[in-house]
Amino acid sequence: MRSVHFYITYLLCVSLGILSVIFVLYWSFRWRGGFAWDGSTRQFNWHPVLMVTGLVVLYGNAVVLYRIPLTWGQNKNSWKLLHGGLLFLAMLLAILGLCAVFDFHNSNRIPNLYSLHSWLGISTVTLFTAQWMLGLSAFVLPCSPMAFRQLLKPVHVCMGSMIFVLSIASCLTGINEKLIFISEGKTNATQRYSALPPESVFGNTLGVLIAAFGLAVLKILSTQKWQRPEPRCDETTRLLSPEES
C-alpha cells in the first residue's frame, strides 16, 4: 500500500515534469519564434527551456531517485551514479541556459542581474554547482573518509531540497517577468497581459504546472516512510566504501 501511494505520487511528478518541458517548448515555438544562437530573442528562448528542463525537471527527478522502492534492493552505487549523472546534465543545461541569456543581454545592451528573478536564479545555480562538486568529492571519490560522508549527508540532503525550492521560485518569477515584458511591447490592448490573451494563459498555466511539479517532488522528499531504509551499523562502518553514503 505504501508503494502504491508512492508510485501514484511519483507518476504525477514525472507527468508534471514532462508536461512542463512540453509546455515551455511549445510556448517558444508557437509564440516566441523558435530557437537560434544569434543574439536575437530567439536566442533568449533557450533560457526558459534549458532552465525548466535542467534546473527544475531533471533536478527534481534526480533528487527523488533514491525514494523509488524498486531501487532499494539493488546496489546503491549504480543509482548514485545515475543521481550524480542526472544532476551533472541538469547543471550543464542550467549553465548553458545562463550563457544564452547573458549573451542575449550583452548583444542587446541589456544589463545583467538586476531583477529579483536574476538574483534568485544566479544564487540557485551557484549553490547547485557548489553542492554538486562537494557531493562528487564526498560521496563518489573513494578517498573520501566515511566520517566526512556521514557528517555531510544530512547537509547534502537538506541543501538539495533548498536549492530545489529556490529553482522553483526562480522559474516562477522568471515566467511572470517574461509575460510582463512581452506585454510591454504590445500596442493592442487586447494583446496585453492584463487582457489574458492565449499566450498569457498558456504561460500562467506553465507556471502552475511547475509549481505543482515542485510540490509533488517536495511531498516525496518530505514523506518519512518513503525514505530509502538506512543501512545496518556494520555496513556504515566499512571505510572508503561509497555504497551507502
Place this chain on the structure above:
Amino acid sequence: MRSVHFYITYLLCVSLGILSVIFVLYWSFRWRGGFAWDGSTRQFNWHPVLMVTGLVVLYGNAVVLYRIPLTWGQNKNSWKLLHGGLLFLAMLLAILGLCAVFDFHNSNRIPNLYSLHSWLGISTVTLFTAQWMLGLSAFVLPCSPMAFRQLLKPVHVCMGSMIFVLSIASCLTGINEKLIFISEGKTNATQRYSALPPESVFGNTLGVLIAAFGLAVLKILSTQKWQRPEPRCDETTRLLSPEES
C-alpha cells in the same frame, strides 16, 4: 546540542521574519507614499505589507510552533490554540490584503487575477482558508472522532508546508512584478529597474530576505529530530481528546 542547533535556526527564522516585515513597511513609507484606503496606490501598499506579514511571517512562525522543545513538556492544547490563533490572524491579514488590491484594481479599472502572481496568490489563500477550516473542525472541535484526527494529521502537516511554499512563491513573484510595474512609469533611464536604483535594490533585498525566511522555516519543518515527540499509544486512544492531534 540538538536544542542549541534548533534555537539557532529558530532565532534566524524569527529575525528574518521581523526583518522582512520592517523592510516591506519601510519600502511602502520611503518610496511608495505610505498608506490610505482611498483607491489610490497608497491603498495598494497595504497589499504587500499584509501579505508578507500574514501569509509569510505569521504563517511561517505558526507552523514551526510545535517544533520548539520548550513546548514539548507542556499541555499541547494551549499551543494548539496559539497555532490556530496565529493562523487565524494570518488568514485575516491575507484576506484584508486581497481586499486592498481588488478594491484598488476596481477603483482604477485594472483587471483582477490575470498574472501568474495573482493565480498563485489566490490559490494559496483559498487553500489556506480551506486548510484552516478543516483544521478547526478536525483538531479543535471536541466532537471530532480520534480516527478522523489521526487520518487527517499527516495530510494537514503536508498541506501546511505546501501552502507555505506557495505563499513564498506568490510573494516573490509579486515583489518582482511590482518592481517592474514601478519601472514602467519612469521616464528617466537611471530610475528604471535595469539601472538598479536604491528602491529596486531594496525591493530585491526584501525578496532575498523572504526566500531566506522560507528556507529557514522549511529547514525546521523537515528536520526529523526537531519534531515534537509522538504521544504513547495509550494516549492516542483517548477518544474525543484534542490533546495530541
